[in-house]
Amino acid sequence: MIFVTTGVQMPFDRLICKMDEIAGRIDEEVIMQIGQSQYIPVHAKYFRLMENDKIKKLNRDARVVVSHAGIGSILTALEQHTPVLILPRLKMLGEAWDDHQLEIAAAIASNENVRVVYDVNDLEKHLKVNYCYVPRGGRHALIDSIKEYLSSI
Amino acid sequence: MTEILQIMDAFQGHEIFFITYDGIRSRELQSQFRVYTVPNFIGHAIPFVLSFFRMLYILITERPNAIISTGSEIAIPVFYFAWALGMRTVFIETLARINKPSFTGKMVYPISSLFLVQWEELARRYGKKAKYWGNVF
Numbered sequence: 001m002i003f004v005t006t007g008v009q010m011p012f013d014r015l016i017c018k019m020d021e022i023a024g025r026i027d028e029e030v031i032m033q034i035g036q037s038q039y040i041p042v043h044a045k046y047f048r049l050m051e052n053d054k055i056k057k058l059n060r061d062a063r064v065v066v067s068h069a070g071i072g073s074i075l076t077a078l079e080q081h082t083p084v085l086i087l088p089r090l091k092m093l094g095e096a097w098d099d100h101q102l103e104i105a106a107a108i109a110s111n112e113n114v115r116v117v118y119d120v121n122d123l124e125k126h127l128k129v130n131y132c133y134v135p136r137g138g139r140h141a142l143i144d145s146i147k148e149y150l151s152s153i
Numbered sequence: 154m155t156e157i158l159q160i161m162d163a164f165q166g167h168e169i170f171f172i173t174y175d176g177i178r179s180r181e182l183q184s185q186f187r188v189y190t191v192p193n194f195i196g197h198a199i200p201f202v203l204s205f206f207r208m209l210y211i212l213i214t215e216r217p218n219a220i221i222s223t224g225s226e227i228a229i230p231v232f233y234f235a236w237a238l239g240m241r242t243v244f245i246e247t248l249a250r251i252n253k254p255s256f257t258g259k260m261v262y263p264i265s266s267l268f269l270v271q272w273e274e275l276a277r278r279y280g281k282k283a284k285y286w287g288n289v290f
Contacts, residue, residue, distance in 0.1 A: 075290075079159070103251045103252065136290075138290040139287065141286060142160060143162050143163040145286040146221075146243070147165070150164070150219060153241055
């Protein structure tokens with residue numbers, strides 16, 4: 001299953017529309033959280049908003065998550081050990097108030113479990129790859145340092 | 154909230170309570186932790202003032218050894234009360250801030266006991282006090 005997520009603040013029709021088109025061509029199930037997007041999917045199952053528990057389960061069950069470059073969405077997927085493809089929202093296209101998502105995309109591109117796609121037409125090609133979640137201990141350095149600090153006070 | 158939940162292991166062995174905005178996620182949190190909620194006070198004058206009193210009251214009765222926050226603006230009044238009460242505070246700037254300080258970050262930077270950022274570049278934007286100890290990824 002492929003889980004597509006856009007967050008809730010602004011529409012992201014570029015992603016929803018393309019993923020629905022792809023859903024019509026592939027055998028794999030596609031489920032989308034469309035938020036405020038205006039395009040209504042015809043090939044994929046969709047919903048606008050859902051409780052966090054259910055969102056977590058969708059992230060866990062997905063083979064790959066396709067997301068906007070929102071930190072919350074990316075973290076939720078990685079927390080469930082699911083690789084993520086991200087398409088940053090662009091200010092130019094009215095998808096975001098600024099190009100903050102481009103900065104996030106550039107900064108996290110070094111994470112093995114995140115792939116950044118800038119052109120919506122490249123999504124299908126990337127979805128054919130069988131991604132595998134690579135366990136990493138990234139946050140342990142931060143956790144250990146805070147633990148040490150707290151035990152010193 | 155997504156971010157602080159990534160580092161809960163850092164608080165092992167300590168008694169924990171949360172102060173957060175009332176919402177679906179805080180109600181989920183209540184099944185696991187002790188949670189005080191305040192209504193989202195931005196833009197509402199009466200809840201705004203009432204929330205301040207409530208936060209102050211929680212700090213005085215709980216007397217925490219440390220207050221840790223990953224934002225957002227709810228951290229500002231809590232950190233200033235804590236500062237006035239001589240309590241230790243740790244601010245962790247959100248992972249979403251890569252090279253631009255957040256409003257909350259700028260507000261609490263001068264009074265935080267420990268100020269962490271999650272990208273090395275951002276530490277330089279803040280100043281000497283900001284430290285990079287890794288991120289939640």
